Amino acid sequence: xxxxxxxxxxxxxxxxxxxxxxxxxxxxxxxxxxxxxxxxxxxxxxxxxxxxxxxxxxxxxxxxxxxxxxx
Amino acid sequence: xxxxxxxxxxxxxxxxxxxxxxxxxxxxxxxxxxxxxxxxxxxxxxxxxxxxxxxxxxxxxxxxxxxxxxxxxxxxxxxxxxxxxxxxxxxxxxxxxxxxxxxxxxxxxxxxxxxxxxxxxxxxxxxxxxxxxxxxxxxxxxxxxxxxxxxxxxxxxxxxxxxxxxxxxxxxxxxxxxxxxxxxxxxxxxxxxxxxxxxxxxxxxxxxxxxxxxxxxxxxxxxxxxxxxxxxxxxxxxxxxxxxxxxxxxxxxxxxxxxxxxxxxxxxxxxxxxxxxxxxxxxxxxxxxxxxxxxxxxxxxxxxxxxxxxxxxxxxxxxxxxxxxxxxxxxxxxxxxxxxxxxxxxxxxxxxxxxxxxxxxxxxxxxxxxxxxxxxxxxxxxxxxxxxxxxxxxxxxxxxxxxxxxxxxxxxxxxxxxxxxxxxxxxxxxxxxxxxxxxxxxxxxxxxxxxxxxxxxxxxxxxxxxxxxxxxxxxxxxxxxxxxx
Numbered sequence: 431x432x433x434x435x436x437x438x439x440x441x442x443x444x445x446x447x448x449x450x451x452x453x454x455x456x457x458x459x460x461x462x463x464x465x466x467x468x469x470x471x472x473x474x475x476x477x478x479x480x481x482x483x484x485x486x487x488x489x490x491x492x493x494x495x496x497x498x499x500x501x
Numbered sequence: 502x503x504x505x506x507x508x509x510x511x512x513x514x515x516x517x518x519x520x521x522x523x524x525x526x527x528x529x530x531x532x533x534x535x536x537x538x539x540x541x542x543x544x545x546x547x548x549x550x551x552x553x554x555x556x557x558x559x560x561x562x563x564x565x566x567x568x569x570x571x572x573x574x575x576x577x578x579x580x581x582x583x584x585x586x587x588x589x590x591x592x593x594x595x596x597x598x599x600x601x602x603x604x605x606x607x608x609x610x611x612x613x614x615x616x617x618x619x620x621x622x623x624x625x626x627x628x629x630x631x632x633x634x635x636x637x638x639x640x641x642x643x644x645x646x647x648x649x650x651x652x653x654x655x656x657x658x659x660x661x662x663x664x665x666x667x668x669x670x671x672x673x674x675x676x677x678x679x680x681x682x683x684x685x686x687x688x689x690x691x692x693x694x695x696x697x698x699x700x701x702x703x704x705x706x707x708x709x710x711x712x713x714x715x716x717x718x719x720x721x722x723x724x725x726x727x728x729x730x731x732x733x734x735x736x737x738x739x740x741x742x743x744x745x746x747x748x749x750x751x752x753x754x755x756x757x758x759x760x761x762x763x764x765x766x767x768x769x770x771x772x773x774x775x776x777x778x779x780x781x782x783x784x785x786x787x788x789x790x791x792x793x794x795x796x797x798x799x800x801x802x803x804x805x806x807x808x809x810x811x812x813x814x815x816x817x818x819x820x821x822x823x824x825x826x827x828x829x830x831x832x833x834x835x836x837x838x839x840x841x842x843x844x845x846x847x848x849x850x851x852x853x854x855x856x857x858x859x860x861x862x863x864x865x866x867x868x869x870x871x872x873x874x875x876x877x878x879x880x881x882x883x884x885x886x887x888x889x890x891x892x893x894x895x896x897x898x899x900x901x902x903x904x905x906x907x908x909x910x911x912x913x914x915x916x917x918x919x920x921x922x923x924x925x926x927x928x929x930x931x932x933x934x935x936x937x938x939x940x941x942x943x944x945x946x947x948x949x950x951x952x953x954x955x956x957x958x959x960x961x962x963x964x965x966x967x968x969x970x971x972x973x974x975x976x977x978x979x980x981x982x983x984x985x986x
Contacts, residue, residue, distance in 0.1 A: 482911060483906075484906060489903070
């Protein structure tokens, strides 16, 4: 397994845990749409807040690779 | 030597003139007494409670919470030999340089003495508290290269129980006369109200004696010291040392806010304790107080009660499969290993509206019971929200965890859930100007030449770490000052 793949597995595992932990709803296809659907707050530029979770743009992009059925 | 004041109360009046009379046998009182005795002073040490816990003594700490609900008025402190050191947890850290600075956004002056002067007795204080190690201040963590947070530095005392550790020494001391069951009930001043002439001390059996010394030290904790000064109002209607009206004001706690929970993305990082302390630049840039954000993984989930076995089964099965976790949580709430909670210890700004007052009700000794009006302000809310948000961002940015913030952190219209850490501070704060405090740089009451206060009540600000080490450092400093005079 390449390092890249291993990192991908870690992030997938995290996203799965996140969904299970928080009834996290998968967002739209882009970060911009995720921000709209999420709860951006002052002082939290560069992050997206969804259901209280403070997430990175990369988190949002990565979860878009999964369908809800995968999770 | 040690005496029971209930039985040996006459021995106080027969004793020789004392250089210093100290009321209170917690870390501040015992440290001051030992250091004075080592310097050759004759010390009268008084403890209101017994040698061990008793309900009769403890119920004298009963008080009312009339502001924000405060659970520690009675249970957060102990009224017997050794004081609250009998149940402290032992965490020790030194205050940061910024904690001593004037921070204009707090609206009150900072410490009138430097950090260097406070830390002068650090080696001696470490011996007293049985701590070692050098990481008592926040330090850079090579595994967490944040531009905002350091790792909180601390040492754990066993924890030192002052009564256990020093009872034999006090029994053998020829310079310290220690009376327990000796309750301070009044402070008598000269006619000009510039000198203490004596303290009225009462036993649980009704005997009352006026004790005298050249100088007096109250080391009763932030609630009780203010209470005794305010209630000694026969000669000074507003209480002793209270011409500026500052006695009892600026009651501070370390705010205990449940910031949220987290999911680990780098499990190895959490094999050690993770407690993040903001750096000074960040505090200055954002005009906020200090604090610690603590990440506590549920590596060993605990539960009890009738559902315990069922929850344990769910952990061992469904936690391995997140989709099952989601379904199982519709049946019963439970934690999986790898989840954790984010707690905090956050500095409260000195706020004159947060204060100790006296009730019209009195206790069995005839002293008014305490009313604690604990208040927070927008400065405190800003500190809490800024530290919580930044800690969540840094954990995500450095990919160590993701944090789910509590709703009250994100929603401006939702009241923040705030508790305390039983760290009561600030009610007789230190200031070079009497308008902003009760004691001066030497811990002497501004308007009284021979009355000193010691303990966390004199903290002008509360800093972002536990207070006991600083209490002991200040006690050593006071004793050094009194030994010279």
